[in-house]
Amino acid sequence: MHFLFGTRDELFITIAKIVILLFIVLTVNAYLTWFERKVVAHIQSRWGPHRVGPHGLLQPLADGVKFFFKEDPTPAGVDKFVYFLAPLLALALALTSIAIIPFGPEPVRLFGHDIYLGIAPPNLNIGILALFAITALGVYGVVLAGWASNSKYPLLGGLRSSAQMISYELALTLSVVGVLLMAGTFNLRDIINAQAPLAGHPDHGIIGWNIWPQILGFFCFFTAAVAETNRVPFDLPEAEQELVAGFHTEYASFKFAMFFIAEYTSMITVSCLATIMFFGGWLSPFPASWTLTHYLPSVILIPFGLWVIMDGFRYETVLGRLVLPAAGTVVTALGLAFIVFPHVNAFIQAPFWFLSKVLLFLFVYVWMRGTLPRFRYDQLMAFGWKLLLPVALANVALTSFVILAKMQWGAK
């Protein structure tokens, strides 16, 4: 079994990684809901959650507890097996897909093992295909939930969503073909490395990213990805005016939470994928010779930490006056630590840029939700088939032509 699991140590390391990543992803999920509610609230000139904990920071915890203790009725006439399978499938597939994402280039050396950031082995040659395979199966969670609920609204929601996902999956897959042609590999690490500065031109930084030659591809990718994750403006499967809550109308309590977590996890996966495919993954946007930019994490963390401390002292509740300065101190100390220990600073550069870019994409998701109205169903289908698909195809043809032309007449 060595080719599957490796030695026993490696097996333990992988299990530890899974547990840690699961914890991180679920926590990020929880705070993504807080982030979303806060940002949308501020877009709409409201405060958002601010009662539970300082700045509403304990709201996700309260929501989680609520999900656990709510009554969990099973409607009459449901297909029991499929009804219980659907949320499990949605959640399991969403969480599995994040295992394929690599988060940093350099392995950490711990206990005599090279530990890479990310669960999948660094030489996973079908990286992007494996991800698409898992997303392709993700449709079933939604479709089966709609069907098994034995109710009209979920059935319509499930049908809509399967039609939408089939339509946009084509554009999604085609839009990354340009990137794959340029990189010549399916391996996510190699795709990032293909955007890294070449030996001859060490100073191109952001210019080398795929977003410039593949701007069409990125447009198609991000639009299709938003549609795949059923988010605004493509959230027709759960259009509440027409379908109540769409496919999860008949799900309550933790089964509903599972769909919810699955949706937010796929948002994170898609953001990671956009970062990897088009925005250079963990590469810094600055030229390699600008070594001063290595202090950017500290430059961001220290003022932010100090601001949290200041804000904490002025906070209304006693809990806030205690917790916020403490959190601010931790953040400031972290920022200072990065300056004091250059090795640590060098190591966190890659994850820092990766996570910053992912955060940016997540913000764009929330921003769109706060800004855009929902598509009508015929508009959605016309947009997918008549605009996105042809543009993605044209992008493939254009990219192959340019690559071929370079091979034929290009510089060497």
Place this chain on the structure above:
Amino acid sequence: MTEALLVFFVLAALAVIGAVSLILQKHPIHSALSLIVVMVALAGLYLLMGAEFVAAVQIIVYGGAIMVLFVFVIMLLNAGAEERTSLSKMAGPPGLLLVAALAAFVAATIARSGASVQAAAQTGALSSTKGISEMIFKDFVYPFELTSILILVAILGAMVLAQREKS
């Protein structure tokens, strides 16, 4: 190697159980789900042989696209559970005979081509994407293009049938 064999038997059992359940299930959706299990188990078997690309494509195309379409159609037609009718008496013995013949044919084919199949898995010609694309677009380019035309004809046929119904 014994551990690989263990994984093989687990996946093979999964595939066979899925296939049997596909036939025995009364509801079309349950049958479709069983078929998905078969597809995914087969993808696992491909992965075990080192054919990463084929495994991924198996899930994307069969597990994803085609089976979603199946489920979609079943849902759209709102097909209910099958009703068991009194089985045709004629269907039994000839059916068994056909099953036996098919099994014998498959077994004979496997037994005869065992060595070459083993060799293919070891040379890795099918494991890399490059090897597969060279086979499809160089060695077997005409059969491949003919298959594409066949599929195109089927699509056109579907279009024609749909249009006729409308007018």
